Amino acid sequence: xxxxxxxxxxxxxxxxxxxxxxxxxxxxxxxxxxxxxxxxxxxxxxxxxxxxxxxxxxxxxxxxxxxxxxxxxxxxxxxxxxxxxxxxxxxxxxxxxxxxxxxxxxxxxxxxxxxxxxxxxxxxxxxxxxxxxxxxxxxxxxxxxxxxxxxxxxxxxxxxxxxxxxxxxxxxxxxxxxxxxxxxxxxxxxxxxxxxxxxxxxxxxxxxxxxx
Amino acid sequence: xxxxxxxxxxxxxxxxxxxxxxxxxxxxxxxxxxxxxxxxxxxxxxxxxxxxxxxxxxxxxxxxxxxxxxxxxxxxxxxxxxxxxxxxxxxxxxxxxxxxxxxxxxxxxxxxxxxxxxxxxxxxxxxxxxxxxxxxxxxxxxxxxxxxxxxxxxxxxxxxxxxxxxxxxxxxxxxxxxxxxxxxxxxxxxxxxxxxxxxxxxxxxxxxxxxx
Amino acid sequence: xxxxxxxxxxxxxxxxxxxxxxxxxxxxxxxxxxxxxxxxxxxxxxxxxxxxxxxxxxxxxxxxxxxxxxxxxxxxxxxxxxxxxxxxxxxxxxxxxxxxxxxxxxxxxxxxxxxxxxxxxxxxxxxxxxxxxxxxxxxxxxxxxxxxxxxxxxxxxxxxxxxxxxxxxxxxxxxxxxxxxxxxxxxxxxxxxxxxxxxxxxxxxxxxxxxx
Amino acid sequence: xxxxxxxxxxxxxxxxxxxxxxxxxxxxxxxxxxxxxxxxxxxxxxxxxxxxxxxxxxxxxxxxxxxxxxxxxxxxxxxxxxxxxxxxxxxxxxxxxxxxxxxxxxxxxxxxxxxxxxxxxxxxxxxxxxxxxxxxxxxxxxxxxxxxxxxxxxxxxxxxxxxxxxxxxxxxxxxxxxxxxxxxxxxxxxxxxxxxxxxxxxxxxxxxxxxx
Numbered sequence: 001x002x003x004x005x006x007x008x009x010x011x012x013x014x015x016x017x018x019x020x021x022x023x024x025x026x027x028x029x030x031x032x033x034x035x036x037x038x039x040x041x042x043x044x045x046x047x048x049x050x051x052x053x054x055x056x057x058x059x060x061x062x063x064x065x066x067x068x069x070x071x072x073x074x075x076x077x078x079x080x081x082x083x084x085x086x087x088x089x090x091x092x093x094x095x096x097x098x099x100x101x102x103x104x105x106x107x108x109x110x111x112x113x114x115x116x117x118x119x120x121x122x123x124x125x126x127x128x129x130x131x132x133x134x135x136x137x138x139x140x141x142x143x144x145x146x147x148x149x150x151x152x153x154x155x156x157x158x159x160x161x162x163x164x165x166x167x168x169x170x171x172x173x174x175x176x177x178x179x180x181x182x183x184x185x186x187x188x189x190x191x192x193x194x195x196x197x198x199x200x201x202x203x204x205x206x207x208x209x210x211x212x
Numbered sequence: 213x214x215x216x217x218x219x220x221x222x223x224x225x226x227x228x229x230x231x232x233x234x235x236x237x238x239x240x241x242x243x244x245x246x247x248x249x250x251x252x253x254x255x256x257x258x259x260x261x262x263x264x265x266x267x268x269x270x271x272x273x274x275x276x277x278x279x280x281x282x283x284x285x286x287x288x289x290x291x292x293x294x295x296x297x298x299x300x301x302x303x304x305x306x307x308x309x310x311x312x313x314x315x316x317x318x319x320x321x322x323x324x325x326x327x328x329x330x331x332x333x334x335x336x337x338x339x340x341x342x343x344x345x346x347x348x349x350x351x352x353x354x355x356x357x358x359x360x361x362x363x364x365x366x367x368x369x370x371x372x373x374x375x376x377x378x379x380x381x382x383x384x385x386x387x388x389x390x391x392x393x394x395x396x397x398x399x400x401x402x403x404x405x406x407x408x409x410x411x412x413x414x415x416x417x418x419x420x421x422x423x424x
Numbered sequence: 425x426x427x428x429x430x431x432x433x434x435x436x437x438x439x440x441x442x443x444x445x446x447x448x449x450x451x452x453x454x455x456x457x458x459x460x461x462x463x464x465x466x467x468x469x470x471x472x473x474x475x476x477x478x479x480x481x482x483x484x485x486x487x488x489x490x491x492x493x494x495x496x497x498x499x500x501x502x503x504x505x506x507x508x509x510x511x512x513x514x515x516x517x518x519x520x521x522x523x524x525x526x527x528x529x530x531x532x533x534x535x536x537x538x539x540x541x542x543x544x545x546x547x548x549x550x551x552x553x554x555x556x557x558x559x560x561x562x563x564x565x566x567x568x569x570x571x572x573x574x575x576x577x578x579x580x581x582x583x584x585x586x587x588x589x590x591x592x593x594x595x596x597x598x599x600x601x602x603x604x605x606x607x608x609x610x611x612x613x614x615x616x617x618x619x620x621x622x623x624x625x626x627x628x629x630x631x632x633x634x635x636x
Numbered sequence: 637x638x639x640x641x642x643x644x645x646x647x648x649x650x651x652x653x654x655x656x657x658x659x660x661x662x663x664x665x666x667x668x669x670x671x672x673x674x675x676x677x678x679x680x681x682x683x684x685x686x687x688x689x690x691x692x693x694x695x696x697x698x699x700x701x702x703x704x705x706x707x708x709x710x711x712x713x714x715x716x717x718x719x720x721x722x723x724x725x726x727x728x729x730x731x732x733x734x735x736x737x738x739x740x741x742x743x744x745x746x747x748x749x750x751x752x753x754x755x756x757x758x759x760x761x762x763x764x765x766x767x768x769x770x771x772x773x774x775x776x777x778x779x780x781x782x783x784x785x786x787x788x789x790x791x792x793x794x795x796x797x798x799x800x801x802x803x804x805x806x807x808x809x810x811x812x813x814x815x816x817x818x819x820x821x822x823x824x825x826x827x828x829x830x831x832x833x834x835x836x837x838x839x840x841x842x843x844x845x846x847x848x
Contacts, residue, residue, distance in 0.1 A: 005389045012253055012388070013302030018295065023773075041224055079538045082555060083230065083372045087403055090225030114503045119552055120373045121403070126552035128504060128543055134770045134799030135506060137659075149399050157366050160295045161332045163770030176224070177217045183395035187361050191299055191333070235561075291750045292764060294771060326715045331764055340716060340755055340762035346558045346587030347718060349447075375558030429813045436677055436812070437726030442719065465648055507654065507796045511827055514649030544797045545827070573823050581790050584719045585756045600648070601641045607819035611785050615723055615757070 005186075014190040018140075018165040020204045025138040026060040027159070028053060028069045029123055029145025029152050029173075031107050034093075034100030041090075041100075042176060046146045049174030053144045054106050056172050056198060061110070063205075066136050068114040070123035070151070071101050080119055121154035130162040140165040142201065143193070144172035149180035156193050166193035169201055217398075226402040230377040232416045237350040238272040239371070240265060240281045241335055241357025241364050241385075243319050246305075246312030253302075253312075254388060258358045261386030265356045266318050268384050268410055273322070275417075278348050280326040282335035282363070283313050292331055333366035342374040352377040354413065355405070356384035361392035368405050378405035381413055429610075438614040442564075442589040444628045449562040450484040451583070452477060452493045453547055453569025453576050453597075455531050458517075458524030465514075465524075466600060470570045473598030477568045478530050480596050480622055485534070487629075490560050492538040494547035494575070495525050504543055545578035554586040564589040566625065567617070568596035573604035580617050590617035593625055641822075650826040654776075654801040656840045661774040662696040663795070664689060664705045665759055665781025665788050665809075667743050670729075670736030677726075677736075678812060682782045685810030689780045690742050692808050692834055697746070699841075702772050704750040706759035706787070707737050716755055757790035766798040776801040778837065779829070780808035785816035792829050802829035805837055 009015050031050055034040040060067050072094045074080055085091045094101040096117075109115055116127050124130050133141065141164040145152045152173050159166040168188055175181035189195040196204075221227050243262055246252040272279050284306045286292055297303045306313040308329075321327055328339050336342050345353065353376040357364045364385050371378040380400055387393035401407040408416075433439050455474055458464040484491050496518045498504055509515045518525040520541075533539055540551050548554050557565065565588040569576045576597050583590040592612055599605035613619040620628075645651050667686055670676040696703050708730045710716055721727045730737040732753075745751055752763050760766050769777065777800040781788045788809050795802040804824055811817035825831040832840075 005391060008255060008388055012300075014300045016299055016301060018298055043220060075539070077535050079536050080552060080556060082552065082559060083375060083377060084404070086230055086377075087228055087372075087405075088224075088226045089228060111501050112503050115499070120555075121369060122373065125370075125373045126550065126555065128506065128550035130766070130770070131506060131544075131550065131797060131799035132504060134766070135775070136799075137773050137775050139771070139773050149395075150403055154369050157333060157369075158337075160299075161334065161337045161767060163295060163767035163772075165295055165298075176220055179217060180395065180399060183361075183392065184399075187392060187396075191362060192296070193299075287751070289747045291748050292768060294764065294767060323713050324715050327711070338762065338764035338767065340718065342554070342558070343585060343587035343718060343756075343762065344716060346554070347563070349561050349563050351559070351561050373555060375555035375560075429815060432679060432812055436724075438724045440723055440725060442722055467644060507799060507801060508828070510654055510801075511652055511796075511829075512648075512650045513652060545793060546797065549794075549797045573819075574827055578793050581757060581793075582761075584723070585758065585761045587719060589719060589722075600644055603641060604819065604823060607785075607816065608823075611816060611820075615786060616720070617723075 009190045018194050020167060020208065021139045021165060022208060023136065023138050024140045024142060025066040025068065025133055026057065026142045027123060027155065028057065028107060029143065029155050030070055030072060031104050031145055032071050032100065033102050033104060035146050036104050044174060044176040044178055044181065046174035046176065049144065049146060049172050050104055050106065052198060053172045056144055056169060057107055066133065066138060068116055068129055068132065069103055069109050070116040070118055071103060072119065073101055073117040074119055082119055084120055121151045122158040123155040124158035124162060133164060138164060140167060142167045142169060144169050146174045148173045148175040149184040153184045153188060156188055160192045167201060168193045168195045170195055170197050172198060221402045230406050232379060232420065233351045233377060234420060235348065235350050236352045236354060237278040237280065237345055238269065238354045239335060239367065240269065240319060241355065241367050242282055242284060243316050243357055244283050244312065245314050245316060247358050248316050256386060256388040256390055256393065258386035258388065261356065261358060261384050262316055262318065264410060265384040268356055268381060269319055278345065278350060280328055280341060280344065281315055281321050282328040282330055283315060284331065285313055285329040286331055294331055296332055333363045334370040335367040336370035336374060345376060350376060352379060354379045354381060356381050358386045360385045360387040361396040365396045365400060368400055372404045379413060380405045380407045382407055382409050384410060433614045442618050444591060444632065445563045445589060446632060447560065447562050448564045448566060449490040449492065449557055450481065450566045451547060451579065452481065452531060453567065453579050454494055454496060455528050455569055456495050456524065457526050457528060459570050460528050468598060468600040468602055468605065470598035470600065473568065473570060473596050474528055474530065476622060477596045480568055480593060481531055490557065490562060492540055492553060492556065493527055493533050494540040494542055495527060496543065497525055497541040498543055506543055508544055545575045546582040547579040548582035548586060557588060562588060564591060566591045566593060568593050570597065571599040572597045573599050573608040577608045577612060580612055584616045591625060592617045592619045594619055594621050596622060645826045654830050656803060656844065657775045657801060658844060659772065659774050660776045660778060661702040661704065661769055662693065662778045663759060663791065664693065664743060665779065665791050666706055666708060667740050667781055668707050668736065669738050669740060671782050672740050680810060680812040680814055680817065682810035682812065685780065685782060685808050686740055686742065688834060689808045692780055692805060693743055702769065702774060704752055704765060704768065705739055705745050706752040706754055707739060708755065709737055709753040710755055718755055720756055757787045758794040759791040760794035760798060769800060774800060776803060778803045778805060780805050782809065783811040784809045785811050785813065785820040789820045789824060792824055796828045803837060804829045804831045806831055806833045808834060
């Protein structure tokens with residue numbers, strides 16, 4: 001996006017910084033085999049985002065953050081087919097036991113991490129993710145995952161609506177289309193979230209008071 | 213967006229048509245004075261979308277569709293300030309009686325049309341819009357409004373998640389940024405909605421059986 | 425509840441009839457082994473409600489209604505423990521593969537019927553039940569299940585809030601406490617739903633126009 | 637409710653204590669003129685609950701808790717009539733400017749307190765109450781209001797589902813029917829909330845560490 005566009009948004013009052021307020025949690029959106037594979041739902045910079053997210057996940061675990069992982073899971077018999085799967089019928093292949101719906105091994109959930117099964121773009125819609133975070137007093141949600149312009153963006157908009165400060169980690173989100181990735185990062189940075197590289201998140205964490 | 217991107221989406225199974233299934237309702241998103249005015253939140257092709265939407269609204273009324281209009285309305289004392297208004301503090305100026313939050317005169321609601329007050333991008337989040345449509349048995353939601361990459365897109369994603377078939381009318385939605393407008397129309401057409409010009413909606417309506 | 429109470433409600437305007445408006449769907453709430461068993465979560469008139477519901481389910485299938493079954497299912501590792509399970513920790517035993525969380529054989533779901541996994545009282549909260557019904561144009565939801573004062577009532581309140589007309593079938597809902605059962609049937613009949621015996625539902629269905 | 641019933645619930649694992657975990661907020665449900673008046677929607681022990689709640693509200697303000705007040709408010713033209721108002725058509729009289737929908741003077745909101753307009757029993761359904769609390773990191777919600785078996789109970793169930801610990805203050809909730817009041821207090825104490833008199837809340841607050 002061009003400088004002129006930036007100007008309009010600044011002049012109209014968009015793009016203020018939210019800042020990191022603890023407690024913090026991590027959400028990994030749909031990092032599953034089917035989205036890691038360019039022959040299925042993958043491509044673009046998704047593989048790079050998965051690689052980079054291992055460091056983020058490690059950090060979250062070291063700091064004791066609540067960690068949630070989302071997966072798209074439709075019923076084996078397609079009984080819960082919906083408008084999303086009408087629009088993209090191949091999604092119905094993502095069933096509980098399908099290889100494509102398994103979280104990639106490098107980001108595999110540990111005991112006690114929350115696995116969110118969903119049939120919509122947002123990890124919040126029709127799930128108990130918001131209550132799970134609320135119950136833990138979480139105020140800031142760090143978001144990684146794929147695809148940036150799809151399930152990540154929908155989850156980020158919902159995270160904001162549910163009252164969490166979304167931090168989108170630029171190098172930990174990926175999309176099959178780089179154009180769509182860039183456009184959604186721009187929109188999110190202006191209206192819904194702070195968007196930053198992983199190094200900037202680490203710097204923000206270092207600047208927090210100890211008790212955070 | 214380029215042809216190569218289109219290819220990837222088609223190959224992966226995105227972009228199937230939903231089709232218009234009656235009963236049908238109309239949602240006009242945030243066509244208020246503040247978004248009609250380039251000095252406030254407007255610009256780009258929003259004014260053209262407002263003009264074009266008068267014909268759409270006329271049609272909806274003639275056909276007896278349920279019609280809903282959304283407005284952003286924050287409390288006069290800012291007690292309901294949220295993460296969205298942290299990101300864009302100027303939104304707090306949109307209060308019940310502010311000129312900026314009034315629906316534009318050419319699209320002013322009639323008695324019996326539903327006015328949805330919201331403080332989030334989506335007209336569905338934290339409102340009774342979905343139940344209002346469900347109660348009427350609505351299955352297809354025609355969407356006009358602004359801005360395409362913001363409140364329109366968030367409302368369209370939620371409309372789909374709530375079980376409605378969203379029809380986004382390309383010439384009846386507008387954005388302060390044409391780049392953002394185009395990118396969101398592309399994303400919606402692949403994953404969440406049918407995107408079409410008003411003429412194509414009229415053609416689809418003509419093709420419905422009489423009882424529709 | 426006594427006649428004087430009834431008087432107050434009538435005078436204040438509560439207790440109007442909703443009526444059956446097609447399309448109609450059936451929701452069976454938590455008819456699982458653990459709630460059929462008085463040694464676990466059962467007792468009272470739950471067994472009788474299960475028996476009676478086989479006839480209701482048969483009818484729903486014959487008429488081609490959408491059918492949904494809810495089950496309480498917590499994660500094997502308790503990662504999704506919530507406030508409800510803090511209040512009643514034994515609920516955490518209801519995991520995907522536990523015998524207690526299996527739907528009773530006489531009401532076992534058929535292919536294409538929707539199985540709603542939930543961790544809250546209401547079958548609507550944190551699930552895709554409302555969109556599933558909305559997508560099918562459903563306007564009336566017939567409800568059976570257990571327990572009347574718990575998951576049935578919470579589901580009925582939410583059904584109403586989501587825009588569906590709830591019909592609670594008095595002899596197809598049960599509770600471990602008959603006092604609680606009676607009190608919730610009274611409340612629902614005044615404020616949230618039509619409450620009727622199965623025979624009255626059959627009579628109402630007979631009175632519908634053919635096309636319904 | 638009788639001792640035998642208590643036994644069943646204890647044996648099945650219901651009725652554990654949640655405890656007060658700060659941060660704490662206060663929700664006052666529907667303490668409006670129409671519900672204070674036995675000739676409209678009031679009666680029973682509602683007036684006593686209003687009296688007693690002034691002390692609770694005073695305390696909340698002194699301790700700096702977020703305070704939310706709910707009101708039922710339907711559109712002047714009835715455009716948002718719903719299933720709840722079909723069941724109780726007199727509710728449609730509660731419009732923005734009607735005397736009956738005004739919060740009682742002794743509990744009138746102060747600047748910065750959140751006024752939740754709703755058209756459903758629960759103060760959470762179709763509103764931004766949950767995000768408002770989440771954004772503030774709230775973990776425990778103290779609940780007063782009317783009526784116990786209606787809007788209070790529905791709000792308490794939803795508070796729990798959204799991840800908050802509900803504390804129902806027995807002498808600060810009221811109902812037009814004492815039978816219904818008692819039955820809902822019993823249900824809530826077993827399954828959804830801690831139920832206690834105001835004095836017990838004060839004792840629990842005294843026992844919190846200073847920083848709470």
